[in-house]
Amino acid sequence: MTKINAPPPQHSTSQQTASFTRFDTSDLSPREIYKLLIGTVVPRPIAWVTTLSPDGVANAAPYSFFNCLSADPPILALGVENWADMSFKDTAYNIRMTEEFTVNIVSNALVEAMNVTATPFSSHIDELEKAGLTTAPGSLIQCPRIAEAPVAFECRRHVGISVGKSREIILGLVVAIHIRSNLVDRERFHVDQLALDAVGRMGGQGYALTRQLFDLPTMSVADWDAGNIPKRSVTSS
Numbered sequence: 001m002t003k004i005n006a007p008p009p010q011h012s013t014s015q016q017t018a019s020f021t022r023f024d025t026s027d028l029s030p031r032e033i034y035k036l037l038i039g040t041v042v043p044r045p046i047a048w049v050t051t052l053s054p055d056g057v058a059n060a061a062p063y064s065f066f067n068c069l070s071a072d073p074p075i076l077a078l079g080v081e082n083w084a085d086m087s088f089k090d091t092a093y094n095i096r097m098t099e100e101f102t103v104n105i106v107s108n109a110l111v112e113a114m115n116v117t118a119t120p121f122s123s124h125i126d127e128l129e130k131a132g133l134t135t136a137p138g139s140l141i142q143c144p145r146i147a148e149a150p151v152a153f154e155c156r157r158h159v160g161i162s163v164g165k166s167r168e169i170i171l172g173l174v175v176a177i178h179i180r181s182n183l184v185d186r187e188r189f190h191v192d193q194l195a196l197d198a199v200g201r202m203g204g205q206g207y208a209l210t211r212q213l214f215d216l217p218t219m220s221v222a223d224w225d226a227g228n229i230p231k232r233s234v235t236s237s
């Protein structure tokens, strides 16, 4: 891939002297805090979570309160809210009952299918079927993955942290990783992120694409002292 130098965006004086609007979270409703958080912590990766109900019905739903929090041990985290009547979402219920789940990564081509699986269908409905998706069996867990998804992480429930009356953070231990072979160099463990074409979640109902990439190497202190300040290089546009 050709690398070209790209100028960094200019910081204007008005930005440096900008005033800030301060919010004290104790003055805000949970909904107001939610809107500020999801509007600013962006873009968020999306976990497209598949689970199996205790009766064996496959379930899928997107969760953007999601990230990888540790590589050793490999831990992924999901933030799941209850429904307004405090009942569990199918994802939370199924994970609690089966102690397994799979996180699939959403590529640009799959966003509309993902959106179908966000519909609050009742728990006996297979959302994957509704979205026209197919599943592939898990290798170490019973829970299937989405065959069309470019990446899937098979997880065993590690721990659930109840952080409020309607919110649980679920940590999953990754036991197997599936990556479409054309996306990964299996000797160097390098993933082609341009080809992965993952989608992120913005505020409201917004999404972001991830194909405007640039590199910016981290400096050593010696680089800094010597004035070797790296410049960003565009790897795609």
Ligand SMILES: Cc1cc2nc3c(=O)[nH]c(=O)nc-3n(C[C@H](O)[C@H](O)[C@H](O)COP(=O)(O)O)c2cc1C
Pocket: 046, 059, 060, 061, 062, 063, 064, 065, 066, 079, 080, 081, 082, 088, 089, 090, 091, 092, 115, 117, 118, 119, 120, 121, 201
């Ligand atoms: C992109 C996207 C991200 C979402 N992120 C979350 C989230 O982080 N936490 C949550 O509780 N619901 C989230 N939702 C809503 C759930 O996907 C939705 O309530 C879904 O119907 C739950 O399905 P389930 O009952 O099958 O688990 C999100 C929806 C979308 C479209």
